[in-house]
Amino acid sequence: MADTTSGTAVLDSDELDRNIFDDGVFDGFEPHRRGDPYPRYRALQDATPLYKLPEGVYLATRYHDCVSVLTEAKWGRADVNGVNPFAPEYKIENLPFLWHDPPDHTRLRRLVSKAFTPRAVAGWRPLVERTVTRLLDDALAAGEVDLVEAFAYPLPLIVISELLGVPEADRAQVGRWSSILGRGVDPGLLLPPDDIAARAQAMRDGVAYFRELIARRRVEPTDDIVSELVAVEEQGDVLSELELLNTCVMLLNAGFETTVSVLANGTLALMRNPAQLRLWRANPDIATAAVEELLRYEPPLQITTRVAHEEMELAGRTFAAGESLVLLIASANRDPDVFADPDRLDITRYGRQAAAPSVLSFGKGIHFCLGAALARLELEIGFDQLIRRSPGLAQVGDELSWLDNISLRRMRALPVRLR
Numbered sequence: 244m245a246d247t248t249s250g251t252a253v254l255d256s257d258e259l260d261r262n263i264f265d266d267g268v269f270d271g272f273e274p275h276r277r278g279d280p281y282p283r284y285r286a287l288q289d290a291t292p293l294y295k296l297p298e299g300v301y302l303a304t305r306y307h308d309c310v311s312v313l314t315e316a317k318w319g320r321a322d323v324n325g326v327n328p329f330a331p332e333y334k335i336e337n338l339p340f341l342w343h344d345p346p347d348h349t350r351l352r353r354l355v356s357k358a359f360t361p362r363a364v365a366g367w368r369p370l371v372e373r374t375v376t377r378l379l380d381d382a383l384a385a386g387e388v389d390l391v392e393a394f395a396y397p398l399p400l401i402v403i404s405e406l407l408g409v410p411e412a413d414r415a416q417v418g419r420w421s422s423i424l425g426r427g428v429d430p431g432l433l434l435p436p437d438d439i440a441a442r443a444q445a446m447r448d449g450v451a452y453f454r455e456l457i458a459r460r461r462v463e464p465t466d467d468i469v470s471e472l473v474a475v476e477e478q479g480d481v482l483s484e485l486e487l488l489n490t491c492v493m494l495l496n497a498g499f500e501t502t503v504s505v506l507a508n509g510t511l512a513l514m515r516n517p518a519q520l521r522l523w524r525a526n527p528d529i530a531t532a533a534v535e536e537l538l539r540y541e542p543p544l545q546i547t548t549r550v551a552h553e554e555m556e557l558a559g560r561t562f563a564a565g566e567s568l569v570l571l572i573a574s575a576n577r578d579p580d581v582f583a584d585p586d587r588l589d590i591t592r593y594g595r596q597a598a599a600p601s602v603l604s605f606g607k608g609i610h611f612c613l614g615a616a617l618a619r620l621e622l623e624i625g626f627d628q629l630i631r632r633s634p635g636l637a638q639v640g641d642e643l644s645w646l647d648n649i650s651l652r653r654m655r656a657l658p659v660r661l662r
């Protein structure tokens with residue numbers, strides 16, 4: 244049955260599935276589609292701006308709709324009862340400010356932003372360069388490696404751990420719970436109970452870990468971000484213990500798996516488009532534009548979510564206050580009405596005079612990624628050195644296995660030859 248709430252027909256799943264998926268229902272989030280979900284997303288996008296998932300929640304598929312939701316304050320994160328419908332097992336105050344609405348979000352983001360100034364990010368460059376160089380020295384000496392294990396995973400883990408002051412001995416353990424927490428951005432209603440229990444446990448592990456680290460920094464501050472957040476203060480306002488804990492867990496988690504994903508998926512995309520790889524190698528100055536294009540082409544977070552704070556119109560449908568919505572960032576980034584030849588990897592796209600519209604991979608609006616400058620730094624230096632130092636870069640074998648996560652999309656391993 245078509246939803247005619249506002250007079251414009253928005254086809255529901257059954258009708259669409261009959262129309263566009265001869266072989267069944269939309270399965271773009273299923274593990275067997277993780278390798279290449281894009282044709283599934285495109286089929287939805289061509290057919291409809293809003294698709295109702297069997298679980299009852301709508302999926303927005305087009306760029307301008309996603310932008311209008313992300314930049315509209317009446318689309319927020321918590322419902323009218325102060326609950327995030329995608330993670331109802333948590334009270335909002337036990338979640339980091341990524342999940343908060345103004346005025347709380349405004350206050351927390353302002354305080355935490357003090358540790359992410361352009362000056363601070365510029366000061367992190369030597370750490371990133373050093374780490375990239377060391378990891379690639381080892382990988383090149385080995386010649387053939389799993390690029391995820393040797394480079395894409397450790398680079399952001401080391402960088403964010405160094406910045407937060409997580410000692411080397413703790414990193415393997417911290418990396419493990421942070422990876423499980425990658426499930427934190429998946430809509431709970433699409434997850435099996437075991438995964439919901441695992442992400443809740445990972446959150447508890449993260450909080451317990453940072454409780455100790457924060458206690459140590461209160462007594463003996465260093466020059467790391469945790470010490471800075473402990474001391475941060477604006478007009479008498481400070482972060483409470485709970486706010487500090489939630490922020491540290493979020494920074495570790497947000498600053499890690501997403502970057503792993505671009506390094507791994509981006510390298511695969513370049514190896515599959517050898518002319519683009521050659522172009523980058525011959526023009527190292529293109530790195531900033533090329534990274535932007537990789538972010539568009541392979542967004543680590545494929546979806547994000549919002550909740551209507553009051554009755555809202557979108558793409559011809561009326562959403563009641565409290566109704567939730569999933570934004571398919573990965574299809575918005577490839578909307579043919581916005582991006583020319585959207586399925587083509589074109590590392591010059593963002594270098595041309597009439598620059599392409601902004602990618603949604605870091606979000607947009609008040610929740611725009613706080614760590615975008617750090618992520619870009621790691622990606623530019625990481626890809627630059629990888630491409631320059633490994634002229635023989637090539638995939639070994641063609642079997643790839645992908646994480647089962649819905650939002651975060653990355654492969655488990657990427658065997659490559661570097662020399």
Ligand code: HEM
Pocket residue numbers: 340341342352403493494495497498499501502505542543544547548603604605606607609610611612613614615617618
């Ligand atoms: C390629 C890497 C990254 C990607 C693709 C990414 C993506 C995103 C996206 C899409 C959002 C907004 C979500 C929404 O509005 O629903 C976000 C928010 C955020 N990100 Fe990132 N991120 C990356 C790296 C980082 C890093 C390195 C850090 C910090 C160390 C970080 C910290 C944050 C924080 C704190 C927020 C919450 C901002 C707010 O709610 O105001 N991210 N990120």
